[in-house]
Amino acid sequence: MNIREMVEVLNGKILVQNHNPDEELPRGGAADLMSDVLAFGSEGMVLLTGLTNPQVVRTAEMAGVNVIVFVRDKTPPPETLELARDSCISLVRTSYTMYEACGRLYQAGLPGRGPVKIENNSW
Amino acid sequence: MKIIPGDMSTQEITKVQELIYTTRVESVMAPNVIAIDPSSSMGQVKDLMRDKHISGAPVVKGKQVIGIVTIRDVIRSMEEGKLDFLVTDLMTTDVRTVSKDSMVTDVVKNLGQQGFSRLPVVDQNGDLVGIVTAGTLIRSLLKQMDKSFQRNEAEKLYTYRASHIFQDISSDDTSLLLRFFVNERDFDNAGKASSLIKRSLQRLMLRPQIVRRVGVAVYEAEMNLVIHTDIGGEITVEVRKDRVNISTVDHGPGIGDLKQVLQPGFSTAPEWIRDMGFGAGMGLANIRRVSDVMKLTSAPGEGTRLEIVFNFQNESLDNM
């Protein structure tokens, strides 16, 4: 699934575009805890989250996440948009809830990371 | 038509080739086409060409291209006294067009052959959307080459300077030391140091996996300085030939039970910190998982020191 298709599946709106819509997304993930993003995030992953503060963008940057989707139609504050522009992160908004947004993407074929064990040392 | 690269380096020749194969016609065409109505006379065509400084134009009915008329047809009509003939009587009806979605290779193939010096560009319905000539093609390709050239040069400069430090500057043991000062509760700048560290390591051309692991660890450590200290702290990153050493030092409240804080899930973060997505009690566990060595030293009232080591495996900054 590429970014364009992902946005379509979510009826989403691109708020900050820093990536080519044709770019492929390897997998998706969802978290409201920043440490979870850092623990389970992977390079190029799309992150669905209910948080909209600028730290989400920083966390994404550190975890190698390129695209963040804000669920439940949450509009991020201007600082978040600005940081995303500077950090080369793309932002998308959808009106679906976390549950439905994840479900729609998974159903449309976007895989997750598979089972993870916290002790697991593999990256 | 052939693009002759003159004395460009091989790398730039392949850049031209790459652009020709990857650029869509839409982005090299002129979108505002001067089109001629089928009811025009050759005299009107002559006046239009003079006024608009063009040497040819498609003849369009509705939005469909039904022919093409060039300055040669105008000259012929003058020689043969046919200026009051309709353009449809003298135009070429066998028009070669290109799709706006095709690649520039298609244009290069068709332009110049059998005297085609302009190709009308059409969409899926065959409607006219633009025109491409040798001029529009060369102008836009040059513009794109200039852009990617500048980008490449900028990147080269950065990586060159950074990655050669271990070769250009010699000592018995060279290392690069980066120091950052982190303020407590400063959420506007929280993570900035980590972001700079990550970018610096990228410029040093460290393997992406290592950069990622260091990034995750140093960000967790930085956030702990922001969240759990009352006077901030310092981050030091030492890049050596065979490893990266990171230490964070603060003179904050310190930690009483080290075993407890190392347990995944334990956190003393207040509610408002949790609302921001922190305070899962996973930070130190994450650091331990991604690093090769982690050492936490602390005592209540005496501050906290965290040391993290990442060893390079099968790689050394020497041969990069």
Ligand SMILES: Nc1ncnc2c1ncn2[C@@H]1O[C@H](COP(=O)(O)OP(=O)(O)OP(=O)(O)O)[C@@H](O)[C@H]1O
């Ligand atoms: N520099 C520090 N000074 C004082 N206490 C600290 C420091 N760093 C960590 N701690 C203590 O260790 C606990 C665990 O830290 P850890 O980073 O694992 O989780 P967290 O910061 O609470 O949550 P998370 O990192 O998941 O957002 C903290 O809640 C805090 O009590």
Ligand SMILES: [Mg+2]
């Ligand atoms: Mg923490």
